[in-house]
Amino acid sequence: MTTVEECSAAEQELPYNVFSRACPSRGTLEHVTGRWGALTLGALHEGSFRFNELRRRVDGVSEKMLSQTLHALERDGLVHREAQPTNPPRVDYELTPLGRAVTERLMSLIHFVEGRMDDVLAARERYDSARASR
Template sequence: MSEAPGRVDDEHARLVFDVFAQACTSRVTLEHVTGRWGILAMAALRDGTLRFNALRRRVAGVSEKMLSQTLQALERDGFVVREAQPTIPPKVEYSLSPSGEKTAELLMGLIDFVEAQMPEVMAANARYDEAKGR
């Protein structure tokens, strides 16, 4: 018997995920979300729906190919929603799903923390480089 789209069957509901286990699928999802481009794309989409090129401009430095792959992975994982409108030229917009919004909020906390720590990080870099003779 098949489940309705979007519903989790009982077998999947009983699974236990452990990101520290080598074969756990949560590792792949965590990589999609926290990878270099995933975290930036999700943070950018937190401000609202964006078309592909606007998102690419917001995430400076990402190639078209990498952004496309990142968005596909995040869409497959259910964090990003892709809406293609049948216009000429085609109009494609990206936004966060409800779980994507929650995840982006958590990621923004990390981003804000890291940015606030940058004076200490830069001082630590300088001490390390001096100690290593760089």
């Protein structure tokens, strides 16, 4: 069993600390856990997609937002973009090995949240009822 002091000491030894304002890991965490990043990675967990296929899979994302999200995830090394020299051009997106490792962990969270939505919805109802009766 580790103590808080041991955890803090271990965190200080890491070369990156997401809790530090200047740490570059914050940007990657934002790309992975933001709404469109998480949904895009989750969709790509199912396989390779062309841009419009991915846009249809990630319901509600705009073309501009999906493009920005894919660029950010590609820059972080999580998504690979492959352009085929065809007419019209064909572009496919898929997870890199790093992207797959990140997405495996993300999918655990997604499945956990989906599995506990009855609890979340009940909590929301209790919260809203308590606020309405004030």
